[in-house]
Amino acid sequence: MTRLLVECTYVFEHPQANSGIQRVVRNVIRELPEPDGECECIPVVMLNGKLYRVLSLTPLPTPTFDLMSLRVRLEHWANAFWLRQRTLERRWPFHRSRLARRLLYVGCRVAAALCLSIPMRILDRQLNKDDIPARCAPLQHQPGDQLVLLDSSWHADFFPLAEQLKRDGVGIVSVIYDLIPLTHPQFCDAGLVRVFNDWFDWIARTADGYVAISTTIRDQVREEMLRRVGAKQVEQRWFDYFHLGSELDLTDETAAVDPGLERMFQSPDPVFLMVSTIEPRKNHAYLLDAFERAWASGSRARLCIAGRIGWKCDALIERIRRHPELNTRLFMFNSLSDRSLEHAYSRSTALVFPSYVEGFGLPLVEAMQRGLPAMGSDIPVFREIGGEFMVYFDLTDPQSLTTLVLDMERTGAFPAPRSVDQWHWLGWREASAQLVERVMRHLKKTPKGQRQHADCP
Structure with a gap:
């Protein structure tokens, strides 16, 4: 065998x-x-x-303090800390003085080492020492x-x-x-x-x-x-x-849905959902450009961005946080649980996925398997997955997505040749x-x- x-x-x-x-x-x-x-x-x-x-x-259940959860939380804090440092670098006086930027960086390095990096290394050693032998066995x-x-x-x-x-x-x-x-x-x-x-x-x-x-x-x-x-x-x-x-394996039906997400869905206006890590390849800036055109035309559609903050996205995050439509027609959630993500999939109007390049596009499958229609960039792998059940927009022209959003808001109909209700995908x-x-x-x-x-x- x-x-x-x-x-x-x-x-x-x-x-x-x-x-x-x-x-x-x-x-x-x-x-x-x-x-x-x-x-x-x-x-x-x-x-x-x-x-x-x-x-x-x-990790195996243990009556002791949950070190793994603390380790994950420290990692999240570290990411947020360095994002804030990069944001400060672009503000006065740091953007005008190389010395000021250097002092800021050195101070942040020392603070991060003492409060984040060293504790994370200690936790890693403790987790490896205590947990790994109990969770695996030698194999010949x-x-x-x-x-x-x-x-x-x-x-x-x-x-x-x-x-x-x-x-x-x-x-x-x-x-x-x-x-x-x-x-x-x-x-x-x-x-x-x-x-x-x-x-x-x-x-x-x-x-x-x-x-x-x-x-x-x-x-x-x-x-x-x-x-x-x-x-x-x-x-x-x-x-x-x-x-x-396509199943979301970490969904806990007893967990609470994010309160901000629940409030967003209390309004009857349509919600277009984007699910992915925030990084340049995912093309969130294109989304903002397309929806700003829609809002300028009087659209009441909301754009909901769900995903952790990744890399090379400082300017984009600052653009979102300073946006006049933030928490009105533009929403961002960076740490949704699978339970909250299920809630978003089940109540949104459509998924929008403007990625430049993908190996697969898992959120498309997760959305469509739940009956949520999907709009995606016109790239080969999305055509392979979505076929006639999706609609596609031109990455060189944000207006092509704007037109899809406005038409769907006006007619209530999703313009794909075939209904997502007829679409079926395999499970895990x-x-x-x-x-x-x-x-x-x-x-x-x-x-x-x-x-x-x-x-x-």
Whole structure:
């Protein structure tokens, strides 16, 4: 029986993280198929140069103080602290004096180290010491095992262990969410671009197969592999894809909905919802431009931006916080729970998603599966997911979105060729089964003697 060792190291170490990849990993792991005599799926982590079977992906209940929640809260405070520092840099006297900016930065570094960075490092050590042994157990690998790199691993430190597993006869399969740091580096931090490029070089030399989350990304991966390792090596690898599910796994029906969100929906005026981390690639500035045109035309539609504050968005956040329509026709929520997000999906008029580039577009699926129609930028992966059930707007012209909003507000009708009521998408159980089935299908096609073709560094 083939064992699929499904790697989930980052989510194991950061169980409260809830962005796109972490949501995927958590749900796929939770819904892994039971052993069927042909395949056994085992969640694994690679820690300190060793392989472990995961016993619990989430922290175990403990009567002691919740250190993990404190660690997550400190991280949120750190992000807000540095956002405030960058905002202050653009104000008097700091924007006029290099010395003043330097003093501000040094003071902030000292304060952040004492109040945030050092406590976070102490908590990390304590959490690793107390929690990890109870949540996993050592696992001995075997020749013929397949290590499925499901989690985000470009920042990982387990590559020497993975290479040793490969030398011992373990196959390696890489799940790839997108190639944005390679294809659109302008939207990413320079450090991420460098790290991701090195990671892809490693994946290109080491993995036997690649599973993307859309046909669009699968084809991009094959093209990038052709460029890096050549046609002969590409012929020896396999490429496939699986689609993501749609359930919100952290929804707690007993939790309270965000009070500000509830107040917003008390008005009958339409609400257009945007769900994503706030960062340049998501194109929130385009949304503001389009809705400002609509408001200038007399529209009463509200724009609701839901998502944590990310990177390279200081000017945008300041624009939102100073906007004359803030909390009237423009709303922003940066820490909604899944319960509150469900509330927003169920009561909004439509989802708007103007992203420049995506590997999949999980909020589109989450919205449409709940009956919320979606408007998205006209990019290939959105066409793949939404087909005739979505409407698309031109990213070069905000007026194209403005017109859609005004027409929908005027007529009450969503202008897609087909109704979202007829649309159906797979759940996480089906998505997880699809991933396993496609990996196993390619393993059956490839004779065992040919599986170890990739070069080991």
